[in-house]
Amino acid sequence: MARLLIAGVLVLGLASIAQAAEPAAKAAAPSGQAVYEHWCAPCHAPGPGHPGTQSLQLKYGGKTPPVLLERTDLAPQAVSVFVRQGVLLMAPFRKTEITDAELAALSAFVAKNFKSK
Amino acid sequence: MSLPPNVSQTAFDAAVKAWRESVGKEWVFTEAADVALYRDAYSPFYGEPEERLASAAVAPSTVEEVQAVVRAANQHRIPLYPISTGRNLAYGGSAPVHSGSVVLDLKRMNRVLEVNERNAYALVEPGVSYFDLYNHIQKAGLDVWIDPPDPGWGSVIGNALDGGAGWTAAPFRDHFASHCGMEVVLANGEIVRTGMGALPDSKSWQHNRWGYGPWVDGLFRQSNFGVVTKMGFHLMPRPDAMQMSTVTSAREEDIVPILDVLNRLENMHQVNGSTQIFGGRAGGNGPMWTIQVPIYGPEPVVRAQMEYAKSKFSAIPGVKFTDGELFRTPLTQEQMSRVRLVNFGIPNLSTFAMLGRSPANPDPAGGHIGFSPIVPRTGESLLEFRRYFDEHVIKATDNDLGIQGPVYMTCWDRTLVCLIMFPIGRDKARNAKMRSAFERLVKVAADHGWAEYRAPAAFQDLIAQTYSYNNHSLGRLRETLKDAIDPNGILSAGRYGVWPKHLRKV
Numbered sequence: 001m002a003r004l005l006i007a008g009v010l011v012l013g014l015a016s017i018a019q020a021a022e023p024a025a026k027a028a029a030p031s032g033q034a035v036y037e038h039w040c041a042p043c044h045a046p047g048p049g050h051p052g053t054q055s056l057q058l059k060y061g062g063k064t065p066p067v068l069l070e071r072t073d074l075a076p077q078a079v080s081v082f083v084r085q086g087v088l089l090m091a092p093f094r095k096t097e098i099t100d101a102e103l104a105a106l107s108a109f110v111a112k113n114f115k116s117k
Numbered sequence: 118m119s120l121p122p123n124v125s126q127t128a129f130d131a132a133v134k135a136w137r138e139s140v141g142k143e144w145v146f147t148e149a150a151d152v153a154l155y156r157d158a159y160s161p162f163y164g165e166p167e168e169r170l171a172s173a174a175v176a177p178s179t180v181e182e183v184q185a186v187v188r189a190a191n192q193h194r195i196p197l198y199p200i201s202t203g204r205n206l207a208y209g210g211s212a213p214v215h216s217g218s219v220v221l222d223l224k225r226m227n228r229v230l231e232v233n234e235r236n237a238y239a240l241v242e243p244g245v246s247y248f249d250l251y252n253h254i255q256k257a258g259l260d261v262w263i264d265p266p267d268p269g270w271g272s273v274i275g276n277a278l279d280g281g282a283g284w285t286a287a288p289f290r291d292h293f294a295s296h297c298g299m300e301v302v303l304a305n306g307e308i309v310r311t312g313m314g315a316l317p318d319s320k321s322w323q324h325n326r327w328g329y330g331p332w333v334d335g336l337f338r339q340s341n342f343g344v345v346t347k348m349g350f351h352l353m354p355r356p357d358a359m360q361m362s363t364v365t366s367a368r369e370e371d372i373v374p375i376l377d378v379l380n381r382l383e384n385m386h387q388v389n390g391s392t393q394i395f396g397g398r399a400g401g402n403g404p405m406w407t408i409q410v411p412i413y414g415p416e417p418v419v420r421a422q423m424e425y426a427k428s429k430f431s432a433i434p435g436v437k438f439t440d441g442e443l444f445r446t447p448l449t450q451e452q453m454s455r456v457r458l459v460n461f462g463i464p465n466l467s468t469f470a471m472l473g474r475s476p477a478n479p480d481p482a483g484g485h486i487g488f489s490p491i492v493p494r495t496g497e498s499l500l501e502f503r504r505y506f507d508e509h510v511i512k513a514t515d516n517d518l519g520i521q522g523p524v525y526m527t528c529w530d531r532t533l534v535c536l537i538m539f540p541i542g543r544d545k546a547r548n549a550k551m552r553s554a555f556e557r558l559v560k561v562a563a564d565h566g567w568a569e570y571r572a573p574a575a576f577q578d579l580i581a582q583t584y585s586y587n588n589h590s591l592g593r594l595r596e597t598l599k600d601a602i603d604p605n606g607i608l609s610a611g612r613y614g615v616w617p618k619h620l621r622k623v
Contacts, residue, residue: 038248042248042269042270042465042466043466043469047454048454048470049458049465049467049470050466050467050470051466051467051468051469051470051472051473054470054473054474054475055473055474055475058474058475058476058479059474084150084154086158088473088474088481088483088484089158089159089206089469089472089473089481089483089484089485090158091158091159091204091206091210091484092153092154092156092158093154094154094155094174094203094211094222094224095146095151095154096144096176096203096222096224096225096244097202097203097224
């Protein structure tokens with residue numbers, strides 16, 4: 001047990017060093033919110049200056065919320081398809097940018113309000 | 118899975134096996150769906166046989182892993198194409214210049230190694246974006262600014278190596294010029310550190326860029342002579358204040374004395390911000406010309422220099438000078454909501470709001486590419502460029518291709534970067550018309566003595582050919598260097614028109 005605890009402390013210690021040296025290092029269980037804030041929010045957050053929000057406002061004319069996190073019609077699979085295929089000037093995101101595990105967490109986070117019809 | 122050209126399955130398999138052992142199998146991408154993520158979304162040949170495609174990708178996370186990957190590629194003669202963050206959109210994105218190359222994806226090398234506040238510099242890896250560096254500085258509470266280009270997700274190193282520019286004060290907004298020291302992995306896997314970094318345990322690698330003996334850093338700009346794995350950058354200490362005033366004028370010919378005054382002020386470093394030139398078209402109610410004049414520094418100095426600038430511009434008959442708001446830094450949230458953030462060292466992606474779907478452009482093509490010839494910064498040259506644009510873009514295309522411009526950018530002193538934007542989408546016939554217009558503009562510009570400073574992959578050869586003085590002697594010198602530094606020609610074949618011997622067209 002003592003050995004396990006020491007191992008745990010060592011692992012935690014190493015993790016904190018790695019985080020200091022590697023700001024974008026991948027955690028064991030990715031946070032969908034963290035991935036969203038890093039990769040999606042600069043375009044899809046509310047308000048002016050966000051090209052994704054602006055584009056969706058014009059596309060849907062207000063019938064669907066232009067802010068991704070306010071959508072109820074986005075299934076997790078749809079989020080994944082847009083991330084990996086891109087749309088218009090949004091180029092696809094590679095696995096070195098968003099890993100499969102991060103994409104799963106991101107898709108679940110963005111689609112958290114999804115209501116299937 | 119596709120093979121790189123002229124590479125046997127056996128050799129490719131051997132290289133892939135070696136890469137998997139070096140970087141871990143999850144970071145070697147050979148499945149079609151994974152490799153497709155490296156396509157250039159803004160390729161002017163998208164979906165056509167000429168589109169430049171990767172055959173695979175490999176993503177090391179340390180310089181030792183980069184060495185191992187490059188050594189295996191060199192041993193098995195596999196063409197590699199290094200990218201930093203892969204977000205060099207409009208200039209090739211994450212796709213190679215030579216189709217079939219294996220992309221060496223450095224995005225996982227994302228460490229900010231040092232930010233020094235006292236001497237105002239940073240040392241970073243290629244996967245560090247402007248967002249990453251900004252966030253690191255904010256979190257650490259350091260009193261220095263970065264100089265972001267329009268899109269903040271690009272690589273600090275990649276943008277500098279591709280010749281990019283930003284929006285704060287000179288000299289920081291010339292990203293290659295503000296770098297200080299590099300670490301480079303050569304094609305044989307050897308590591309070189311440039312400048313003072315060649316001294317073991319050097320204490321001044323990021324302080325002094327020149328070091329001792331011939332300076333070689335320029336060899337790694339827009340080139341294919343090595344893989345840059347670390348790079349230092351000088352940063353601007355946060356200026357206390359910034360004021361952006363405005364010069365307007367009603368007459369076309371006023372641009373001549375206006376630019377003469379502006380050049381003098383910039384060349385003396387009285388005006389140090391990135392000026393902007395708008396207008397030049399008759400009609401409408403506004404002024405013919407509007408020039409934004411930003412100055413950064415301590416508040417009393419900014420005010421004094423702005424008074425001096427005002428006296429010089431106001432002396433031109435018919436020119437109006439309007440004092441702009443003086444911003445003290447750091448900005449308040451309210452100020453941040455109404456300024457152009459890149460002018461204050463804050464990275465963002467709002468530029469895509471202008472290029473994407475907007476009220477002015479409700480049905481955009483998708484991506485774009487740019488042709489941006491360098492023109493002397495004089496009023497006469499600007500007017501000559503406008504005539505060229507009118508004749509060879511507006512008249513020649515009946516203005517039905519949606520080509521936009523020109524935008525006169527003044528990121529570097531003494532020059533106008535005259536940007537023309539070509540929308541690129543998935544309509545092949547329309548893309549073909551764009552390519553044809555692009556090629557014509559390059560050739561006619563060269564006849565005027567103007568050439569592009571940076572180019573999408575598909576046009577890098579065409580533009581390199583315009584730099585043809587003395588029977589292409591500069592191009593031949595570069596080929597001599599290429600053959601000496603990378604004799605097997607494995608690194609970034611064709612980048613900026615430099616091909617290895619075995620792929621050279623005679």
